[in-house]
Amino acid sequence: MKLPIIVYPDKKLKTVSQAVEDFNTDLHKFLDDMYDTMIESNGIGLAAIQVAKPDRILLLCIPDEDGEQDKKDLLEIINPKVSNEKGTIVYQEGCLSVPSFYEDIERYEKLTLDYQDRHGKEMRLEAEGLLSVAIQHEIDHLDGKLFIEKLPYGRRKKFEKEYKKLQKSNK
Ligand code: Y12
Ligand code: CO
Secondary structure, three states, X not given: OOOOOOXXXXXXXXXXXXXXXXXXXXXXXXXXXXXXXXXXXXXXXXXXXXXXXXXXXXXXXXXXOOOOOOHHHEEEEEEXXXXXXEEEEEEEEEOOOOOOOEEEEEEEEEEEEEEEOOOOOEEEEEEEHHHHHHHHHHHHXXXXXXXXXXXXXHHHHHHHHHHHHXXXXXX
């Protein structure tokens, strides 16, 4: 079932999400709904707070070399912890909560991610490139932060002006 996505400037997006403790059927249903929401919205990543749930959960499904998203590549990431960050990469980021805006953002190029899967099992992965960027973008959501907060002053101002204009035209 597709869930409604919260969009900027909704203040709920500033919430710091809380650790998941119960790995039960309610969680599994919510993860399935997050997947439907992300895929039906053409997203490659989604954090639980974007659908109004302040839990430390994120989903990623990075497209393959043909641009196809395969469910076998789905990552359900719960209670993530990043370590071993290395290098820098600039990537044009987009966000389902900031529709129609894409901006170049600098992130770590590589990292190690420890997390739990839907059964509470401890997992670890090494990420680089787009996967590393998307992990950092989604973990920022869990800490109440959006990628636009990383923009330099001038670009942020320009974004706010254009976003307001777009919101008005969509009314
Ligand atoms: C770089 C860093 C992080 C990510 C993951 C999260 N972002 C997304 O999945 C963004 C998806 C997105 C989809 C949109 O919808 C369509 O293209 C049809 C979209 O377009 C509009 O809002 C009009 C914007 C963002 C990805 C990359
Ligand atoms: Co986002």
